[in-house]
Amino acid sequence: MVMRTRAAWLPWALPAIVLVTVFFLAPFLLNVRFAFSSWTSFRAEITWNGLENVRTLIDQDLLANAVTVTVLYAILCMAIQNTVSLSLALALQRTSGINTVFRSAFFLPTLISPLAAGYIWRGLLAPDGAVNSFLGIEWAWLGEPSTALVVVAFIDAWKWSGLITLVYIAGLNSIPKSLLESATVDGAGPWTRFRRVVFPMLAPALTFNVAVTLVGALSAYDVIAATTGGGPGDHTRALNVVMRQQWGQGFFGSASALGFTVTLLVIATAVPLVWWLRRREVTG
Amino acid sequence: MRAVLKYTALTLFSIPWVLVPIWLVVVNSFKPSGEAAELGLGLPRTWAIAENYGIVLDRGGYLTGLLNSLKVTVPIVVAVVLLGAAAAWAFGRSRSRWLQAAYFVMGLSILLPPSIIPTVYLLRALSLDGGSLGYVLTMTGCRLGIVIFLATGFVRAFPPDLENAAAIDGASRPQVFVRILLPLLRPVLFVGGVILIINVWNDFFFALFLLQGSANATLPLSLFQFASGTLQSLNWNLVFAHVLLTTLPLVAVYIVAQKRVLAGLTEGALKG
Incomplete structure (x- = not known):
């Protein structure tokens, strides 16, 4: 029938396609050019300058620190968020009146903006x-270099945990009951059942959640802006924080280079991760 | 016995995790500035509800922010849901290689972070910088991918028989879309739409770069400007009043929609 032809579907x-191409893909491609271009508020003309932006950022001791902070932040965020969410999901897996109340309550932080979450914590x-x-102590959690990054990552994890919990519950509920029952019949205890049946079967939800939390946290900005602004010193100065500062000072080329670094980090972490987790998913 | 233990643990956990943060915001937004600076959890010794909320509504740019947030959130959510559903129908049914390639690009837009600096450049070139139209178009372009991805999976899971039968009965394509596709996709569009509302309503990063001037500021921007306006020490009572007022509209949406959101999410509307 006619509905199958290309001309019929394209409209x-x-x-x-147009919106994604113009407002996502085009900026994405432009960024590759701007990252390697001289472009500042002092000279509007955009000219190719190779690795000059990267070199300047390295000379100013900004890049290496920002990459380290961003990667650490993402790992902390992912670890905290998935540990909390998976535990909550295991506790609240069954759909019952009381569980729905708890699910609802634990979802509340997700409604709060990351910025507001930053102010609250x-x-x-x-x-x-x-x-x-x-x-009974006096500790500047956000002011001490040893705790600032962990705390900021915790706040980000807190904000998203409710949503991630629900995705885990969906994953848990998609595990066939017969599989768990036959494992029990074969004499598997709760821990063995979790390790041998539940955990491997959770692979799709795990893939989704780990990838989403890592990728999201690599673009961290809001919580940091509301809490530390990058401090103490440069201990929470993630890539996007430096990007905003460079942008504010009129160094648009350097800002683009920092944005491009986030993109490279996302590709470098998320692609192998999705591939690896997907493979595990297939082999069980 | 185990259940008692479990729910005791959950309750104990929910106190610092949910109750205390919310209580801190609410109770301190009722205190005068000096008392709120102590950041205690006790009830106010002096109540300053009217003053605090009056200042936020007046100087905090709350009403402008609320209008601006509505002005961008509604079009973005409507555009993403409708255009996303239409595109998902095409991607799910067409076998054209070009469309499958386009679908792959949509998938990339989910994973890769948006490039904000070139976006500012592009909007300037299109004379769309600083205002809400440029922001709406950008957010729509960057958020379509996820809805398309989820809805396409949904379309593919259903055989096209129903659509074909309707077409044979003489229904036009738009009629098939409205009467068959949209109802079919409703669970995934509903959950996607609510997540999108939360996401757009709370967006700060895009707004910071793309919206210029307090006349265009959405609620998160106005909260940030308001909080950053007083250097060093925050006026906690006012910041928390602003936080509460900014979050309330979403809480209202959530209360209306929560049953279906929770059910939709936990039954795997977002599987994939």
């Missing part, structure tokens, strides 16, 4: 704030 996809973790008075 339906065209608006989306900055208040809770202030030296004279509620957390310290509960623990």
